[in-house]
Amino acid sequence: MEKSNKEPKIAAPVAESKAQTISADTKVPTADHAAKPSAAEPGVKNAAKPIKKADSNMNKAVSSNSQPISKWPIRLGFSLCFIIASTALGASYWLYTQSVLLKSELASKQLQTQQINGTVNTSLSYAKAKIESLEKQQQNNANAYQELTATKSTIEQLQTQVNALAQRSPNHWMASEANYLVRMASRKIWLESDLLTAVQLLESADERIAAMQNPALLPIRKALSQDIAELKSIKQLDISSHILALDNLIAKLDSLPLNANKTLAPTPVSTDAQLSSDVSDWQANLSKSWQAFSSSLVTIRKRTTDLEPLLSPEQQWYLTENIKNRLLQAQSALQHKDNQHFQQSLAMAKQWLSQYFDLHQSNTLETIETINKLAEIKLTPIAHKQLIATPLLEQLVTFGDISTSGEPTL
Template identity: 40%
Template sequence: MESAQTESEPVKSEVKSAVASSKGKAKAKTSIWIILSILLCFTVSCGIVATGYYFYNQQQSKEAEWHAQIASVEQKLQQQNSYTAQLKAENQSVNQKSQQLQQRVAELESNVSGLAKRSPKHWMAAEADYLVRMAGRKLWLENDPMTATELLKAADQQIASMQDPSLLQIRKAISRDLSKVKSINETDITGAVFAIDGVIEQLDSLPLNQFKPKVTVQPEDNVLSESIDDWKENINKTWQALIKDFIHIRKRQGDVQPLMSPKQRWYLQENIKNKLLQAQLALYRNDEVNFHHSIQLAHKWLSEYFDLQNETTKNALNELEQLKRLTLSHTQIRRFDSVPLLKQLVTYGHLSAVREPSL
């Protein structure tokens, strides 16, 4: 019995080892399949994730494109709305201009019809009104009372040629305007300008006020003596007579101021010319203050730096003295009395009851 048990123990151990090995192999096979299934599941899940990410990106890009297309469509709609508003505004402005043109055409038609009904006397009244207005321009803009007087006379003749007794008010007004214009003391602006031009032309030939010292010459006794004892003095006198025409020796006391350089002389002359030209400009502008100021400065510089003994300098200073006493005329007339009457005649073709202005 003991031998049988000893024989059966190795068999049991072998069976156990076989069973254990088969169990190990089965476990190994099951672990490999599990790993493969896990890998397969992981691969499938990665593919699903990648596919989802790809489709997600595609969806995002399509949404971005859709948003861009929507924004462009909205921008085009806004532009179209702005263009529509601009076209409406332009249409309104065109309509307004069309209405204005229609009103202007209507006014022109009425004016033309009114002009067609007028008599030739209206044209003569318009010409007289133009002459009076030209007289005002000559008087106030150009300070020319003489031409203004002639223009007023021509306007009076034009009204007189109409031979209408109802226009005596206009002739009286023109007569008052003529008397006012004739009362203006006219200044010879042209003569003053020419006098200034003469002084400017003489500036280059005017001598400067240079220093001229007085030389005292001692009287010399050049008569030769007949005495033989005076032979030395006779020789000296003969020698002095020989060199008299070749050498002059003069003695001068006191400080001598240096002469003006050519550059300084040129600057002086140009400054005087500039002041005289300013005086001419002031004459044309009827500016009496600046005219007298420029003439006084030119007179001062001429008297200080040029030779007062020279006749040309004296003549230039005399011209400037006369110009300093020149007074410019200033008109006090603000308007002509005949202007409103002529305007009424040209506009309505007749005169209404108008009160004459007090003198």
């Protein structure tokens, strides 16, 4: 505290000395003027003495305060600045390296995340596919179970029928044979239109039913007799003979002569072409001479019918093959009882034969006559829909009886 009180005391005389020096500079003349005082100013010399004392005191105070200053604070400041700068650079470098490490770590984390997402997506897709396959397999198993259940029920029904058949008499197999014969007769009727064979098959079935010697089967025999009578009442055509006749026509076509152009007979020339010796008949002689000359030079003939051009060998072959094709179509229509196509094919073949073949030959006329006879055939489809004995025999084979009940009795 004493030091602090002394310092302001020292500063006060310094300030006063400064103020005195400023006032001395402004008001007091220089040293040269002081050396030469004028007579008009006698008190200047006494006033300069205290000023000199003040200057000497001030110089002493200044000399006492001007001590040498040490350099260690500056070095300390530079050291602190260097340390701070180094620390800042080190911190910056550390932060930079940490940011690089963080970025690389973040990139690796993102890559791992993408890989994990890909793995998860693959697992999910595989799981979905597996679930779908399991669902399909479950559906297939359900369908298979349903089919197995249906098959099992069918097997049980068949087993029941087999057990029922095992308890029947041996005559049951004769009923099955009769049923088979009736079904074969049905196929002969509607697929081959062979009524004769169908009647024979039905008669054989009736013989099997009669051999069973069961009065309860009389309705079946009655139905068989009705079917046989109905089939016999249908007008039967000898299809085989007509087909053979068409085959003979096809074989004869290659030997039939074509209709060639015939040379017309020459116009008869007048026999009265002799010239007379009489001079007065010169006009008649001239006319006769002119007629003889013109008849030998130019021949004029008249034709009232159409003139058909000659056919080339290739055209003749095509014509023959087309007629054969029409006759083959007539055979197919004959087998299928198709009267319309049968008549059309025969009519076209007859037209070509009459137009392009020689009608003066006996072979051509015989061929056309055979076609006319075949055209007189009228093909009618079989109107018989179903055999009466078929449902009765089916009931007999299935249930062993023709009654309405399903209990086997044979």
